[in-house]
Amino acid sequence: MVVVSEVFKSLFEGFGVSLEIFALTLLFAIPLGLVISFGSMSKFKPLKYFVKFIVWIIRGTPLMLQLIIIFYGPGLLATWAANSGSANPAILWMSSWQVMDRFLAVIVSFVINYACYFSEIFRGGIEGIPKGQYEAGQVLGMTKTQTFFKVVLMQVVKRIIPPMSNEIITLVKDTSLARVISVYELIWAGQTFIKSSGILWPLLATGIFYLAFNGILTIVFGKIEKKLDYYKN
């Protein structure tokens, strides 16, 4: 007989890892997304199209596939490099690559994937600000920096809160994909009890964690939206 408290201890442990993936992804994907969005709006055409191409690939393929490629990719390349017998220093160096740490692979692929999604949201938000706002700032003698931070930024934030909250809620659920490359997280924590004790309810109980956490996020984003509701763009 498994004790309920034992099950929940495991589930909380797994949930801790899920939260870690969630928090680290947000922490790095938001600034990287901003950089990518600037790239995709660049006046330098080659950069712009390169960035758009990358974003297209990342958004057009499953995160699960990206996860697998990032995790296994370096190891496979190293094997290939070692077998090629080439004396090329780059290939020699490649042959020394190790299989990536599982958790690191999760963070890297999640950050890249979400940064691309965020970048499109940021781009939409920034491009949606009417040109007149920038021109009004300029005509009033504000610098470009002042116009961006004092006039434009707040309006961008207001515009991107709803799509960002959607993506962030999706991210909470996507953390379960880490299971695919055997990173222990919430789903796995629940699943182990099927084999070890022949019970299914712990796996079902993981749903409560996702629901509760997303419930909190929904309330938080709702509050922010309401706070910015005092004006209309």
Added chain:
Amino acid sequence: MSILEVKDLKKSFGKTEVLKGVSFELNEGEVLSIIGSSGSGKTTILRCINQLETADSGYISVDGVVFFDGNQHKENAAEKRKRQLLVGLVFQEFHLFPQYNVLDNVTLAAKLLAKERADYKENKKEIFADIESKAKEILAKVGLSEKLGNYPCELSGGQKQRVSIARALMLEPKILFFDEPTSALDPELTGEILKVIKSLAEDKVTMVIVTHEMSFAKAVSSKVIFMDNGVIEEAGTPEEVFDNPKSERTKAFISKFDD
């Protein structure tokens, strides 16, 4: 002594020649109205003078400061900004800052500018208090004392445009430009804007007004320019242009408004 000099201004967008050599002058305290059909280049003139577009050739100076002399200088942001403060522009579509209330819309630029004062740190409180009381004075003049705490989305079109006029006046530009300030408004709201501009004219504010309000232009202007297809077809006093137009095109244009 003219406070605004524009000489042989030319500007093309791609293959479209929008300004084909426009020259005029304006003295301090005068009001110039620019009339003409849509697409004749009126907005482009204002945008070139207000540094929102760069002309292709010609010459522009404001209060003795050269804004443009046909040479493609390397753009110096600080100097451009210094010139910018000599002129003010009121847009057809207001372009108020939606996240700020009326008072903050009017004070924002002045407060940011005050940061550059040497005594900003010590006297910040007094400086901001001065800016706010000046803004309230201007807002009282345009009849918006009751709306200081309201956001743009809570105002009528006429009120928005009055805020945007106050916002431009706050920086005390040498010349204030208006690009069809009443064209985005319901007809019953144009009167309140024209009244404000008239009172500015009485205070001897130098202004350039692009407008389709012919009787208003006639009443308020010291000078009128009729633009047609990128050139000044006719220029003169309001009496000359409206009552005795020499050009057939001017006659035809003005007769459209006779009712």
